[in-house]
Amino acid sequence: MDYQSAITALADPTRRIIIDRLRGGALPVAAIAKDMDVSRPAVSQHLRVLSDAGLLTVTPSGNRRLYAIAPEGVDELRRYLDTLWDDALTAFARAAEEKAKGKTK
Amino acid sequence: MDYQSAITALADPTRRIIIDRLRGGALPVAAIAKDMDVSRPAVSQHLRVLSDAGLLTVTPSGNRRLYAIAPEGVDELRRYLDTLWDDALTAFARAAEEKAKGKTK
DNA sequence: ACGAATCGTAAGCGGTGACTTACGGTAAGT
DNA sequence: ACTTACCGTAAGTCACCGCTTACGATTCGT
Numbered sequence: 188m189d190y191q192s193a194i195t196a197l198a199d200p201t202r203r204i205i206i207d208r209l210r211g212g213a214l215p216v217a218a219i220a221k222d223m224d225v226s227r228p229a230v231s232q233h234l235r236v237l238s239d240a241g242l243l244t245v246t247p248s249g250n251r252r253l254y255a256i257a258p259e260g261v262d263e264l265r266r267y268l269d270t271l272w273d274d275a276l277t278a279f280a281r282a283a284e285e286k287a288k289g290k291t292k
Numbered sequence: 293m294d295y296q297s298a299i300t301a302l303a304d305p306t307r308r309i310i311i312d313r314l315r316g317g318a319l320p321v322a323a324i325a326k327d328m329d330v331s332r333p334a335v336s337q338h339l340r341v342l343s344d345a346g347l348l349t350v351t352p353s354g355n356r357r358l359y360a361i362a363p364e365g366v367d368e369l370r371r372y373l374d375t376l377w378d379d380a381l382t383a384f385a386r387a388a389e390e391k392a393k394g395k396t397k
Numbered sequence: 398a399c400g401a402a403t404c405g406t407a408a409g410c411g412g413t414g415a416c417t418t419a420c421g422g423t424a425a426g427t
Numbered sequence: 428a429c430t431t432a433c434c435g436t437a438a439g440t441c442a443c444c445g446c447t448t449a450c451g452a453t454t455c456g457t
Binding site: 191194195197198200203206209210211212213255256257258261262264265268269271272274275276278279281282 | 296299300302303305308311314315316317318360361362363366367369370373374376377379380381383384386387
């Protein structure tokens with residue numbers, strides 16, 4: 188369960204832009220860095236972080252390297268948030284119930 | 293759609309610990325900061341960030357202030373990750389399909 | 398009314414992280 | 428073979444963020 192590094196990776200705005208650019212499918216580094224307000228090496232560093240977090244897959248294709256979103260990595264985050272959401276809901280429901288009981292007493 | 297501040301807030305390890313302590317229900321600041329490796333003011337600052345991100349609700353109760361997880365804030369993150377997950381899956385499937393077609397040709 | 402408890406905020410400091418420039422390495426084009 | 432394109436990495440700088448200490452405000456207890 189390495190959702191920790193995944194959420195840390197997604198905390199950076201630039202990295203979220205990169206992720207958004209990869210929603211349509213795999214892209215090489217140059218295409219990702221095109222028309223972005225940071226340099227290409229900066230994008231490479233971000234891709235490194237995202238890959239280490241398990242959010243991206245890298246497939247060398249001749250001269251270039253194709254980066255794509257790894258569904259499994261995203262799913263880890265999803266599962267963490269699901270448990271958090273469940274606990275929050277049950278706690279919320281119990282608090283409302285106890286508050287109602289306190290009112291009537 | 294303020295999932296941006298929510299994911300930034302959850303990026304900090306100390307804030308995730310705070311969130312975990314609130315899974316069972318609402319707690320005052322002193323109870324949250326108890327047996328934690330940071331000072332109470334630090335916890336207050338983190339609670340501030342989490343509240344601003346919409347992840348916590350604050351209800352003043354006399355002398356103390358009760359913090360609880362806000363299900364709606366968590367849900368925003370969930371929805372963001374759901375769309376990301378969907379896009380990642382469709383992109384993954386299409387990539388596999390095109391790769392198969394390339395093989396047969 | 399006075400002291401204690403609970404909590405938020407201000408000021409200041411230190412460390413981490415994001416960025417740029419510069420460079421090296423590999424593959425493709427001619 | 429030589430040049431060009433694509434990409435990762437190293438070194439260095441700088442702003443931001445998390446932490447502590449100190450202080451002030453509000454509320455409870457007696």
